Amino acid sequence: MLERLKEEVCAANLELVARGVVIYTWGNVSGIDREKGLVVIKPSGVDYAGMCPDDMVIVDLVTGETVDGKWKPSSDTKTHLELYRQFSDIGGITHTHSVNAVAYAQAGVDIPALGTTHADYFYGVIPCTRELTKDEVEEDYELNTGKVIVETIKQRGIKPLAVPGIVVKNHGPFSWGKDANASVYHAVVMEKVAEMDIKTLLINPNASMQQYILDKHYMRKHGPNAYYGQNE
Template identity: 40%
Template sequence: MLENLRFEVHEATTQLVENGLVDYFRGNISAFDPRRGLVVIKPRGIDYGKLTPESYLVVSARTGQVVEGLGMPATGIDAHLTLYRDLPDIRSIVGTHSKYATMWAQAGRRIPCLGVAHADFFQGEIPITAPNSDGIDESSYYERVGEQIVNHYERTKEDPSLVPAILVDRLGPVTWGASPMDAARNAVYVELLAELAYGTLVLNPTREPLRDGDIQRHFTIMRKRGVIPSNRIRGRQIEKR
């Protein structure tokens, strides 16, 4: 079932490993088939070096129950299902604990857009969720993470397709896209831009972000050149649980 999507998820996982964004058991990736209402996701507790396309689980997007495959879904499954339900443009999600992006998340800081390298791919700063004031509950933590992300976009009215990434306060980066490879590439970009921003502010702590107008103009140039897709895939929302 969903053999092609499993292969795509595995190929994207390979990119995450090769770029050093995930290691051993840490990190997760999934993809959503809205027509069937099913999600392909990395299994929990399996070393990345042992994964094959057949290793990935197929779960119900509505209930989170395993439909096909052996094992349990990655620990972030509840967050992923919340995002697929409430941010319907998303088709794939990646969560990592990459070094520099996680430093920004632990510091509780957004990643500012300090140069055109950032504006090449993201129209503005990479946001961060509000702190989790309820503390950490083992049974509902990742569901709460998903709610924090959704609440950010409901509160700010920002478009999650323009900056397909967010930092979860004290946790790390989450990225998404129209395909597993798209989401994985965005994870790579976030880590690169996090490192560039960190180094820039070490060298020049007073450096100001690019002006909004310049960011939008450069972003438009990249779209016209085909670097950034000009069309968005809009899907249906899955039934709320």
């Protein structure tokens, strides 16, 4: 069942380790089969060392029930499912506790767009959500984490694939993309631009980037007349 997707999601999880954005069991990646309404996700608390596709867990998009797998799914499963339910163009989701992105989450501050590296992948600031209320945490923490991400995206008028990531206040970064691999790529980029921003603002607290530079760099890769890279 969904063997290819399990292989892709497992490889995407291992890529987090290879890129140095997770340690121990701090992170998870999922991918979705929209046609079947099923999500493949990393198991909860299982070490990356020796992880294989058969360790992945399959859950139902609507009910959240485990359909197949020998382990319990990630504790963040409800967060992933809420994003998949709300945004049909998302095909993969990544969550990490990468140091620099978490610093912005703990500070409760957006990751600003200060340079072209950021602009190549995120069309504007990477937002930080509001703090969850005590009732939200106690009622259904993981589901409400997903809901506060959705709330932030909608309130800010963001297209999810144009700004494929967010930091949840006091928690950490979530990213997404057209598939699991793209979500990991965006997680790595988010961590790197967060690191660049911290260093930039230490040197110049008033650093900024003009909108026309952001527009140029984002559109040359993602716009209707994009010209970056090779023609396929």
